[in-house]
Amino acid sequence: MSDTADSNGSWAEIFTPRYATVTLILCLGVALFAFNAFLASTALPTAVQHLGGLELIAWALTLYLVLAIMGGAGAALLKQRLGARTALLVAGAVFLFGTLIAANAGTMTEVLIGRSFQGLGEGVVAAICFALIPELFPARLVPKVFGMQAVVWAVAAFGGPVLAGLLTELVSWRAAFLVNVPLVLIFAAMVAVVVPGKADTTNESPGFPGIRLLTIGSGIMLVALASIAPPLQAAALLVGAAILLVGSVWLDRRSRVRLMPTGAFWPNSVIGSGLLVVLFMPVAGATSAVYLVLLTQQLWGYGPTLAGAIGAVMAVAWSLSAITVANIRQRETRKLLIRTGPALIALGLIGILIGLLTGQLIIVLLSQIAIGSGFGISNGYLNLTLMEAASDAERDRTSALLPTTQSAGNAIGAALAGVAANTAGFATAITVEQIHLAIIPVFVVGATMAGFAFLAALRMTRLMNAHATQSSFAAAQ
Template sequence: MHDPAVSGTSRWSELLTPTYSAATTTLCLGVALFAFNGFLVSTSLPTAVREIGGLELISWAFTIYLVLSIVGGASGALLKARLGARTALVGSALVFLAGTLIAAFASSMTEVLVGRALQGLGEGIIAAICYALIPELFPSRLVARVFGAEAVVWAVAAFGGPLISGLLTEQLSWRAAFLVNVPLALIFIALVLRIVPKSSGGVQLMSVPFLRLSAIGSGIMLVALASIMQAVLLQVLFVAGAAILLASVVAFDRRSATPLFPSDAFALNSVVGIGLWIVLLMPVAQAATSVYLVMTLQELWGYGPTKAGAFNATFAIAWSLCAILVANLHDPRHRAWMIRLGPTLLVAGLATIVLGFSMNMALVVMLGQILIGTGFGVCWGFVSQTVMESARSGERDRASALLPTLQSAGYAIGAAVAGLAANAAGYPAATTPEALRDATITIFIVSTVIGLGAMAAGYALRQKRKAHVAVEL
């Protein structure tokens, strides 16, 4: 027995038909705000620091953004339910726009940090609600294609973001690079007002779970602080404290009258719970390549910034290309295989990077990067869709909105764990190529072990999904 909505055929061109084109553009633009903003800021901020000072605060421009984006994402489903998607999206876009203007016209790093905090809060809410809108605006047969289109946006941002920001910073000013977000945000607001209907129930009185949101922010802040600590003991304590705090939030949330998460979040006996573990653990495992790969290529093999950046971008290219290719799959059995294959390729890719550094062969390391990107590309859309469609009655918004938030949290946790492994292996103190290579190998061995958890969850999800479908039938 097959649901026609699931197994029916579809074409990429259908996303551009009058029925879906505005929705496709809106959701992709929501992703573009997040993607381009990251690359624009990372490229132009060093120049800003040279002009207005505050070098000692530069890392906080990224940390505060990350923490507030995760807090905003955690509240996205609640805001959508209480305010309506249209009001929540326009409001959060205005917050993002205000943050952009404050940062662009800042005269000190303190003002930049205020702007980045508002950017993070607004963008976190936008990303969460855009995810929650996907199953509302598109039939099931098109969902994988929507994720494929978003992957293309990320790939374009990975290449175009640094290029645009670099040219604007060099030819005009770093402020011009920040201001690229202004027209994007205004177009996004206009599209939201056009395609997202007003809430039929009006604005509801809202009880905001400030304690839980503050605890989430504090937990992610502990993770971020752990990633910059030099003492291994402090790193361990901060990561352990974050884990306890975040686990407590999830446990308390299940008993709350105003939950932020689906009731079976991270439960090992449900499709949603297992799926969320995959969404968390895959970025945790992959984060080491984002933090240490470019640096190691430069220090170990003498790569310049451009060459090392292009090397690292093979991950995004592989993700995008594979996401486009597998979006043509409609058979649920094939999608289940992709969910298993994705984490398996992640582990294979990380192990290949270990092998590449052991053999001192750059091409082998690049192969590992491509395998990791392929792993994300073949499974990410299907894992996300499975979580969305398997959520319990009335919980689809919370399950969908949690996906991008959890992905960001995974990268933050992964960066901290990679930093802990790096310090324990002596990476910062490495003075010879051999010492640097050995420390790098240790970092990626730890990442490979974490990836095994994601792989186990991928295989468990297939079995749980079979049981879930059997019960429904």
């Protein structure tokens, strides 16, 4: 594809009758994940007060995340065997089932069961929605689709906690969960009408990849446990998680029917190095996501609303920057954006640390803008590049793996930040000076992960240039 091959793409086109319904379906799929995350986190503390089981509240997120990653890992295979329409409808039903269990729970154990079903269903929905993007949209419109998804996340970041808070206070914490019900029903109705339903029947049934999914799930579970374990135990859990996750990739490479594309997470290909960027960026970003709101309250005495608004600046910057760069046509400029994104995240994390240590709010806000912009300018073109680099036979696996990898990165990043904070004594820090000393390694670890993402992005774009040179040479011959 030439540099100007997608020059006819416009924002208006994704809202024309041809694409508007599909755009809405994909945005609803993202909204299920985005709003559910904020609704649940806001309503669960009240649910615990009513049901008891405070010691289980962390598992409401942990089990959701583990099952979402497992569901996302198997989504491409599910789409292949059932077809996109049936797979989405089944996953939506699983999510709805989990929502109803959680909303009507009489104990925290029932809430955990419901959250597990929610995670499994949403993991499949998110992954298949990603896989449908290159299938239902031309390449010129893909950056606009990712820009719209960024807008949905920004709306959820602001509206989700407010909506959940109002429902919890004025009605019930159960109502905050039940908000998902009409969203799922609308999503399912539109999927049934619009999404293609043909399954791939050209290959023999591959069977159920239970060992690989169990290995992935166990690895993420160890990551989640590391975030709440003492430092030495956390380090051991992270090592165990790394072994399991690397082992799952190794097993997949040797399987007859794979869950992942060829070369996944191996830096010797565009797809392999690109997936490393997709993994390391949220690992880095989790540092700010986990600790910034808490730190502004501890260090500066801000209330939850003001602290939350500072945290949401990143989401707004992400959305605005994604929209701003969505019309970029030149390939070299897109490569530059992919490389610049991780660099901005690294600078932003160091900037937040400096702002917190010096008490300068303006530095924190500018750094939040830098982090959000880093994600916004690079995420869409990174995803598009990976989709285009995949062969037709592997495009579903590549596309479906993107949200799964991002979720895994968020989980790993939260765990690493927790280990760094606990090792530095953050949990027992009382004075401002003690808190300052404890957060330095947290943000240094985050910036280091962003540095790894930058190196992987350099590797990816160099491989792209090498492939382009080889293609030009072959064409000249």
